[in-house]
Amino acid sequence: MSSSGHDSLLADWRPRALALESSIKQCLIGMDGPIRHITLAIFARGHVMLEGDVGVGKTTLLRAVARGIGGAYERIEGTIDLMPNDLVYHTYINEDGKPQVDPGPILKHGPELSVFFFNEVNRARPQVHSLLLRVMAERSVTAFNREHFFPHLQVFADRNRVEKEETFEIPSAARDRFLMELHIEAPEDQAERLELMFNPRFHDVDKLLESIVPGVLPYREIAGLAPIIQESVRASDALQQYALALWEATRKPAAYDVAIGNLDMDQLILAGASARGVSMMMRAARVAAWLDGRDYLVPEDIRGVFRETTAHRVFFHPVYELRRSELIGELMTGILNNVPAP
Amino acid sequence: MALMRSIALMLCLAAGALRAETAAPHLELQASRDFGYTLGSLIEHHLRLWLPDGAELVTPLLPSPGAVNDWLDLRTLRWEQESAHVVRIDVTYQVFKGIRDPETAVIPPLAIAYRVGGTNAEIHTPEWSFGLIPLIPPATPDDKVMLRGDAHERQFPAQSAFYRFVAFLSAAALGVLALASRFGLIPGLGRRRPFADACRRIARLRSASPGVRLDAGLRAVHEALAKTHGKPVFPAMLDAFFEARPVFAPLRAEFEAFFDASQRHFFEPGAEETDVSVHCQALEGFCRRCARLERSA
CATH class of the missing domain: 1.10.8.80 (Magnesium chelatase subunit I, C-Terminal domain)
Structure with missing residues (x-):
């Protein structure tokens, strides 16, 4: 693509990125900073770790972002008994009484996986962290005797900083794979706090997230746009x-x-x-x-x-x-x- | 008649004086007191020796310091020629006589040698009696005698030395503070004028090429801003800067223009910088105005 072609592409995408940002801002109060940083991470093709107290809106923020980006979205909860294979496949007895193996959350959507949200990542064991590290670093995983690629994948993870029992500190190598680590706190502004407390709109998260236009960004094109931004x-x-x-x-x-x-x-x-x-x-x-x-x-x-x-x-x-x-x-x-x- | 009497009197006095100078030598002894001495006391005798014409003291034969007898020491003997015929001699004795009851002791005569007409002769001081008292009260048995403790160390007046020491330390501390403030090592002490310094640096650049001048000038003003604010100032921090240093607030528009120019120069690759000389002059003027406000603060 020519230089002028790049310029027009960048000019076209910029309003879209700002539209995603403003759309999410309408749903989340007092999070302008994190929302801007997540927008940066999306176009820098980097993964994001959120940290904060319980109930400050980390999960809501990530769900809003996932809806705005569009594409396949998967989520898994970190638990102490979670094993790497739980991310890749799961086995069960089907209706015919036969054992069956189905793809797990990472493989389920194949290359269309756009957002993978790992909730409470520090509750998972180091073996799981290792798999996550591979997925983040290479956007691929080896399973069923072949490699699976996820070119559009963006990983979001969160951990709460209150509970430390039955948790596993994420190794520095895995932390280094995250583009950003964002600290999320409840808003300081009194008016924003009152709004969160008394406006019923913010009490029903599912309904709140419906206000975000799904797929504001054509997620398949982000991977191609990101290097152009870096070069320009x-x-x-x-x-x-x-x-x-x-x-x-x-x-x-x-x-x-x-x-x-x-x-x-x-x-x-x-x-x-x-x-x-x-x-x-x-x-x-x-x-x-x-x-x-x-x-x-x-x-x-x-x-x-x-x-x-x-x-x-x-x-x-x-x-x-x-x-x-x-x-x-x-x-x-x-x-x-x-x-x-x- | 009166005149005749005066002349006769003067002749008599002159004859008397002549007789004194030609008479035999004689000694006069003076002592402060002749009582109340104890074991260890120093006794000072002041002698005045009148010698006739042609006579002189034979100093090598004067008594030397040392034991006079078993209880008396001659400690010092000094002499001085007071006039042609009079010699002053100061003698110090020390008594070592231990006694249990008061008694009268006698310092034996001291021979003073002189030479007259090539012959040595001696004149003796008179015997000198004095009252000696015991250290131990009389009629005190030996087993009741209490030994005195050692004398206390002598107290020297050290107050003035202490004051001098404190004064020296204060002067040294003031000197160090003055140097530290001169070199800007103490925050808040001494008036730093970063913009005035920047103006001087910019003025020194006048002979440089416009590009170099603009680059170095912008850096000088950035440094002045950082020194004034205590940390680097970025465009987004201007509000905080004016809040902390409202004296510069009247120049807000110029500060914003400065940051625009700086951003263009340092960070916008390929930005065309037209009229660099004009920019340099504007920068110098801006810096001078900042320095004026800085001085008025």
Whole structure:
């Protein structure tokens, strides 16, 4: 496709993306930030992990997104006895009294699977996490002696941060496969809280989600559009230096005068953001520039996705890892506040 | 008549003086007191020796410090020529006589040698009696004698030294603070003027090419903004910046234009930058206005 063809394609898709965003915003109050980030993830072809308290709207948000994207949608609940094969197939005795094997949630729709939602992912065992890692990384799985591909697949997972019993921490390799990790909280605004409490429209989730036009985005075309977005949005030398400094700061925050209380910053970081992580950050930032109507990146594009794409990829020394939720926010804020651009 | 009497008196006085200078040498002894001395006391004698013409003290033969007898030591002897005929000699003795009852002790005569007409001669101080009292009260049995404790250490007046030390420390601390504030190491201390510094940096760039000048000028203003705000300022943070530093609020439109220009220059690849010189001048003017507001803050 020619350059002008790309330009018109991008121009056509931009209103669609914004339409999906505004459609979801109408159903979910106080979630403009997460909705924007999920929109970025869709067009960056990245998977998303949601984390938050119970009942703050994580599942509703993902159901809304799935409806907006269209395509086949599957969902599975993470439990302690869930095994990898439960995702791939299930066996039962059919009406003829014979054993039968049917495809599981991942294989059921074949290549048409568009959204796979793994609820309470941290309740599943590490074996299941391994399978999920393969599905996320390669958009494929091996079953029944052949490989199955899911070119349109987008994985969403959520975990609640309240309950820790009978849960399994997701390994860092699996976490690194998620483009973003979004923290979902109940809205702070009093008016929005009152609306959630007293407007019956928000009490019936199924009915609420019906207001979203299904398949706002032709999901089959997203996989082809995503690389065009990445190629068309440019990064100047100054911008590249800024992004590089941000990456370096996740590895050596003390070099950028980032301080957290009286912590010894040289002892805090076990591993900074991975190369895959920062490339995902730039993918999301390029989509943000495109949504903003630009064909070049500015620092705000990166700053807008820095926390969401990087925080879960920075690992602390074990003695500090237990205080992760307390420290990671300060670290990310400190890096954004201390790295100048240009 | 009166004049004759005066002349006669003067002649008599002159004759008297002449007699004194030609008379035999004589000694005069002065002591502060002759009572109340104890074991270990120092006794000072001040001697004045009148010598006749041609006589002189033979200093090598003067008594040397040392034991005078079994209870008296001569500690020091110093002499000084007061005039042509008078020598002053200061002698210090120390008493080591242990007694149980008060008694009178006698310092024996001290021989002072002098030479006259090539011959050595001596003149002796008079015997000197003084009252010596015991350290132990009289009629006190030995088993009742209490030994005194050691003398306490001498207290030196250290107050002034302490004050001097405190003054030195204060001066040193003030010096360090002054240096730290001069180099901007203490946040909030000393008036930093980042925009004034940026203006100077931009002014130094006048001879550079317009492209280099614009690039370095924009960076200088970005740095000034970051120093003023305490962290890098991005366009989306302008509201927070003006809220924290309302003195710059009148220049809001110029700040927005600055960020637009900066974004175009640094991040928009291939953006055509026309009239770069005009941009440089505008940037310099903007920086000067910021520096003025900074000064007024």
